[in-house]
Structure formats: structure tokens, C-alpha cells
Amino acid sequence: MSGFLRDARHRTWLLLVIATGATFWLRVDSDIGLAAAAGTIAIAYIKGRLIVLDFMELRHAPRIWKGIFETWLFVVSAIILAVYRFGLPAIGSA
Amino acid sequence: MATAAARLQQARRLPGVEGVWVFIAADMAMFGLLFVSFMLERQKNLALFEHSRHTLDANFGGINTLILLTSSWFVVLAVDAAKRNRVQRVAPCLAAAMICGFAFTVSKALEYADKLRSGISMLTNDFYMYYFALTGIHLLHVAAGCVVLAVLWKRARAGTYNSAQCVGLECGASYWHMVDLLWILLFPLLYLLR
Numbered sequence: 001m002s003g004f005l006r007d008a009r010h011r012t013w014l015l016l017v018i019a020t021g022a023t024f025w026l027r028v029d030s031d032i033g034l035a036a037a038a039g040t041i042a043i044a045y046i047k048g049r050l051i052v053l054d055f056m057e058l059r060h061a062p063r064i065w066k067g068i069f070e071t072w073l074f075v076v077s078a079i080i081l082a083v084y085r086f087g088l089p090a091i092g093s094a
Numbered sequence: 095m096a097t098a099a100a101r102l103q104q105a106r107r108l109p110g111v112e113g114v115w116v117f118i119a120a121d122m123a124m125f126g127l128l129f130v131s132f133m134l135e136r137q138k139n140l141a142l143f144e145h146s147r148h149t150l151d152a153n154f155g156g157i158n159t160l161i162l163l164t165s166s167w168f169v170v171l172a173v174d175a176a177k178r179n180r181v182q183r184v185a186p187c188l189a190a191a192m193i194c195g196f197a198f199t200v201s202k203a204l205e206y207a208d209k210l211r212s213g214i215s216m217l218t219n220d221f222y223m224y225y226f227a228l229t230g231i232h233l234l235h236v237a238a239g240c241v242v243l244a245v246l247w248k249r250a251r252a253g254t255y256n257s258a259q260c261v262g263l264e265c266g267a268s269y270w271h272m273v274d275l276l277w278i279l280l281f282p283l284l285y286l287l288r
Binding site (some may be wrong): 008012013016017020023024026028036037040041043044049051052054055057058059061062063065068069072075076077079080083084086 | 107
């Protein structure tokens, strides 16, 4: 197992699997509204960043390309969270 | 100083060819707009979207996430094998990635069949319109990705890819990782956000 984990790409895959499990924990075992939503989106952002940097191999790509994909991921995640937060009070009254 | 900066720039390398990355960026921009559009529509009708979301089986979404993550991982291993000149290992890794792609497709088909059996379709309401449209467009990307992987696998079996020749493999790999990345956001958006 330690040999398996010595490889950075194996560690990335394992982290992604664990993060997916954490997302499920937030869904099943918590009822904490915005915090759960923020956690879920944050985990998706972190997973996405791992894929962009380690799987897509953009960590050592020219800055412009790395920047485009990192910005896309950040902007989309931030907008999702912002729109979610803006609409949250209406859930209670629905 | 200028030489050091130029050397660093030279050391930075984009896998595959730039044209594929332009295509990937354009595709992701389109999905980004669809994600935001879904969230805005959701805000207009929270009760309906929340009620409809409860009819989705998040276990399907979770399993699909693990399938695609594992598939991407196999593709990473295939590219790595080519770069290390372990030519014989490239094709089996691509085959494993392809099997994961097929498994995702079967899982999605089962999920769609379950919905349709329950009388739920794209026309049922706005949530399901987005659900079928977003997952459907993504599924088309998965299907296209499986074809790409099949072509790469066939070429890998002929020993095409090695450290000196792996640009085509990198292009296909980058596309497949994008398919994975899109699902990473799609999954919480449709299945998890309360």
C-alpha cells in the first residue's frame, strides 16, 4: 500500500475517492443548510482542481492555459455558491 | 534574468496540441453557462427543484462519480506508461478506462429507464428538463470519449505510443479528463444541493 501511495497520481486518485465519500457524508449525516452546501461545492472545487492540475497535467503547463482552467473552475464554483446563498432564505418559506 | 524566464517558459509544457485545449475550453465554457442557467432557474422555483431532486437516486450519481474518477486514473496511467516507454502497459490501461466509460453509460441508461418507467420525462417539469438535458449532453461526451479511447486503444495495441510519440494519446486523455471534470460539478449540482 505504501508503495502504491508513493506515486503522486495514485494519491490524487485516492484523495478524489475520499472527497467523494466526504460529499456523501455531508448529504446523509448533516442538516446544516448553507454550511453543507458550501462544503459540497468546496469539495467539488477541490476535486476539480486536482483533476485540472494532476490529471490534465496543467500544473506545469504555460501559465495562460493553467490560468484559464483554474479561473473557469473558480468562477463557476463561486457563482453556483453565490446563487445558492441568494436563494437560500426562500427554502424555509417554501 | 531574461534567459532564466525563457528557460522556465520553455520547461512549461501543454500536453497534446493547443487546438484540442481550445476545443476543451469552449466546451467547458458552454457547460459553465448551462450550470449557471440551472442555478438561476432553480432559484426561481426552489420548492419544485428540491422536490424533484429528491426523486433522484444520489447513489447512482456517487457510483458514476467513482467510475469516472477511476477511468480518468487509468488514462493517467496509460499516458505515464507511454512516457516511460512501457509500451505494453498502455493498451490495458486504456481498455480499463474504456470499460469504466461503458459502465458509466450502462448506469446512466438504468437511471433513465427508472425515471421513464415512473412516468418522468424531460417534459415533466423544468428540473427534469435540466436533468435530462445536462446529463444527456454529458452522456454524449462520454460516448464520444469511449470512441476516442477505443481508437487510442487500437493504436496502443499496435505499439504506437511511446515517449517520443504520445501527442495523440495526450489529446484524447485531456478530453477524457474534461468529461470527468464536468461530472464532478454536475453531480453535486443535480443530486446533492439541498
